[in-house]
Amino acid sequence: MKSSSFDYLRAREVPEALTALAQGGSDAKLLAGGQSLGPMLNLRLARPKLLIDVSRIAALKTIEEKPHSWSIGAAVTHAKMEDAKSTFHGAMMLGEVAAGIAYRGIRNRGTIGGSLAHADPAADWPLALATLAAVIHLRNAAGQTRLVPADDFATTAFTTRLAEDEMIESVSVPKISSAGRYGYFKFCRKTGEFAEASAAVVFDPEHRTARIFMGALSGAPRALHQLAEAIAQHGRSAVTSDAIATAVRHADPNLDSVDVHLHATVVRRAIERAMVS
Amino acid sequence: MTELNLDRKSISLVVNDRQVTAQVEPRLHLADFLRDHLRLTGTHLGCEHGVCGACTVLLDDAPVRSCITYAVACDGTKVQTIEGFEKDEDMALLRAMFSREHGLQCGFCTPGMLITSRDILRRLPQADERRVRVELSGNLCRCTGYKGIVSAVLGVIEAAHHPENKKSEVASAVAANHQEFTTFTPYAANFSSAIASTVSPEQLSEGASLDTAESTARKGWTHVEDGFVISLPPDRVWLAFLDLPLLASC
Numbered sequence: 388m389k390s391s392s393f394d395y396l397r398a399r400e401v402p403e404a405l406t407a408l409a410q411g412g413s414d415a416k417l418l419a420g421g422q423s424l425g426p427m428l429n430l431r432l433a434r435p436k437l438l439i440d441v442s443r444i445a446a447l448k449t450i451e452e453k454p455h456s457w458s459i460g461a462a463v464t465h466a467k468m469e470d471a472k473s474t475f476h477g478a479m480m481l482g483e484v485a486a487g488i489a490y491r492g493i494r495n496r497g498t499i500g501g502s503l504a505h506a507d508p509a510a511d512w513p514l515a516l517a518t519l520a521a522v523i524h525l526r527n528a529a530g531q532t533r534l535v536p537a538d539d540f541a542t543t544a545f546t547t548r549l550a551e552d553e554m555i556e557s558v559s560v561p562k563i564s565s566a567g568r569y570g571y572f573k574f575c576r577k578t579g580e581f582a583e584a585s586a587a588v589v590f591d592p593e594h595r596t597a598r599i600f601m602g603a604l605s606g607a608p609r610a611l612h613q614l615a616e617a618i619a620q621h622g623r624s625a626v627t628s629d630a631i632a633t634a635v636r637h638a639d640p641n642l643d644s645v646d647v648h649l650h651a652t653v654v655r656r657a658i659e660r661a662m663v664s
Numbered sequence: 665m666t667e668l669n670l671d672r673k674s675i676s677l678v679v680n681d682r683q684v685t686a687q688v689e690p691r692l693h694l695a696d697f698l699r700d701h702l703r704l705t706g707t708h709l710g711c712e713h714g715v716c717g718a719c720t721v722l723l724d725d726a727p728v729r730s731c732i733t734y735a736v737a738c739d740g741t742k743v744q745t746i747e748g749f750e751k752d753e754d755m756a757l758l759r760a761m762f763s764r765e766h767g768l769q770c771g772f773c774t775p776g777m778l779i780t781s782r783d784i785l786r787r788l789p790q791a792d793e794r795r796v797r798v799e800l801s802g803n804l805c806r807c808t809g810y811k812g813i814v815s816a817v818l819g820v821i822e823a824a825h826h827p828e829n830k831k832s833e834v835a836s837a838v839a840a841n842h843q844e845f846t847t848f849t850p851y852a853a854n855f856s857s858a859i860a861s862t863v864s865p866e867q868l869s870e871g872a873s874l875d876t877a878e879s880t881a882r883k884g885w886t887h888v889e890d891g892f893v894i895s896l897p898p899d900r901v902w903l904a905f906l907d908l909p910l911l912a913s914c
Contacts, residue, residue: 388712388713388731395734426713429731490802491780492802493802495726496728578798
C-alpha cells in the first residue's frame with residue numbers, strides 16, 4: 388500500500404502546470420485532490436514518474452455566478468460546493484450532488500475537475516454534469532482553449548477526450564429556469580460507496596430541455612433521450628415501468644435482466660424526484 | 665522525461681501547534697510521516713487506500729484521510745492529529761461519551777471516529793441519528809456495530825442543546841472517566857502467599873473446572889469445543905443486541 392516513487396511539483400499557475408505536463412508526457416500526471424489517484428498510486432495501479440499538484444492554483448478554485456450559468460473552477464472541492472448548497476440559484480442540483488459524494492473526509496479534498504478527468508463510470512460529476520448540459524473548459528500548454536460538452540467528455544470508462552497536454556480549467560453549468568425541475572438518485576450498497584446504478588433528470592419547460600442520463604455502467608453515462616422527450620410531452624402518463632425498462636435496455640444493450648431492473652428502478656426514482664421537486 | 669527524480673523535498677508545516685520541518689520522499693503519505701517520522705502513532709492505518717477512515721486527521725481544520733494525502737502536498741498547512749486535542753472541550757466530552765456509551769472496543773478506528781465526530785458536532789449541531797450515521801459512514805468499525813458510537817455523538821449533541829447542563833454533563837462524564845486514586849495499605853512482603861491467604865483457587869476459576877484432556881483429533885493440538893443454548897426466540901435475542909447497557913454488563 389505504498390506508492391512507487393514519483394517526483395512532485397506544486398504548480399502555482401496554470402501555465403506552469405501545463406508546461407510541466409507537456410514536458411513530462413505520459414510519465415506525468417496532474418494531481419488535484421488525489422482522492423481517486425491516491426488509492427490508485429497506493430495500489431500501484433498508476434505509476435507516474437511526476438505528479439503535478441494543481442490543487443493550490445487560486446485561479447482553479449473559484450465559483451462564479453454568471454447571468455445564465457455557474458462557472459466552477461476545476462480544483463473546487465466537493466465540500467466547498469456542499470457548503471455553498473443554498474447559494475446555487477438555478478443550479479441547486481450541484482450542491483445536492485456534491486453533498487452525496489463519498490464521505491466528508493473525501494469531499495474535503497476531492498475536486499470536480501479531478502472527478503471529471505478520472506471518469507469513473509460510477510462517479511457523480513460525469514453523470515450530473517452531462518445531464519445538466521454543462522460545458523468543460525480545457526487548456527493546453529500552447530495556451531489554446533477548447534470547450535467540450537460534458538455529455539461528450541468521457542469516451543468510455545476512465546477515458547476522456549483530454550489530450551495528453553491538456554487540463555480542465557473550469558466547468559460552465561447552465562442555470563435551470565424557475566419552472567425547471569431536476570432529480571438525482573443513486574443506489575449504493577453502503578452510504579458513500581460508489582453507485583451500482585445512478586440516474587439524473589432535468590426538465591425545463593422554459594428552455595425546452597428534457598434530459599435523462601444513467602450512470603454506473605461499464606462505460607460513460609448514457610442518455611435516455613426518447614424517454615425524456617416522451618415525459619416532457621405527455622407528463623406522468625409516459626412514466627411507465629415498460630417505457631423506462633425499454634429505454635434502459637435501448638441505452639445499454641449489454642445489461643442483463645438484473646441490471647435492467649436495478650437501473651430502471653433508479654431511473655424511475657430520479658424521475659419521481661424531478662416530478663415532485 | 666525518462667529519468668526519475670528521487671530527490672527528497674523540503675516541507676514545513678504545523679503539527680499539533682508545533683512547527684515541523686522535514687525532508688520527505690514525495691511518495692511518503694501523511695500518515696506514515698506522522699507515525700514514522702514524528703512518532704505520532706495515534707493516527708492509525710487500516711486500509712491505506714482511503715476506504716476505512718481510521719487515519720483521519722485535520723488538515724487546515726478539515727478532516728481528511730492521511731493515507732491518500734501525501735506529506736509533500738501538506739507543505740505550509742496545519743495538521744492536527746488525535747494527540748493534538750488535549751485542551752479541546754468538544755473532544756473531552758466526546759472521549760467521555762465514547763467511554764460511557766461503549767463507543768469503542770479494540771480502539772483501532774477510534775482516533776478517526778473521534779476526529780470525524782468532532783467535525784459533525786461543529787458542522788451539523790442539529791444532526792439527528794440518521795444524519796450522524798450517514799456522516800459516520802466513511803469510518804469503519806468492526807467491533808461495536810456503531811450503536812455505541814452513534815449514541816456517544818448524539819449524547820454530546822444533546823448536551824450542547826442544553827447549555828445549562830453542558831458544564832455539569834462534561835464534569836460528570838469526565839469525572840466518571842478519571843476516578844481519584846484511593847490510597848491503601850498493601851500486603852507487605854510475599855505477594856503470592858498473601859494472595860493464597862485471601863483468594864482460593866476455586867474462587868479464581870469461578871467454579872469452572874480446567875479440562876486438560878488431550879485431544880485425539882490432531883497430534884499435538886488441543887481441541888476446544890464450546891457452545892451454549894439460548895432459550896429465547898431469535899427476535900428477542902436480536903432485540904437484546906440493541907440494548908447496549910445490557911450487553912456491556914454481560
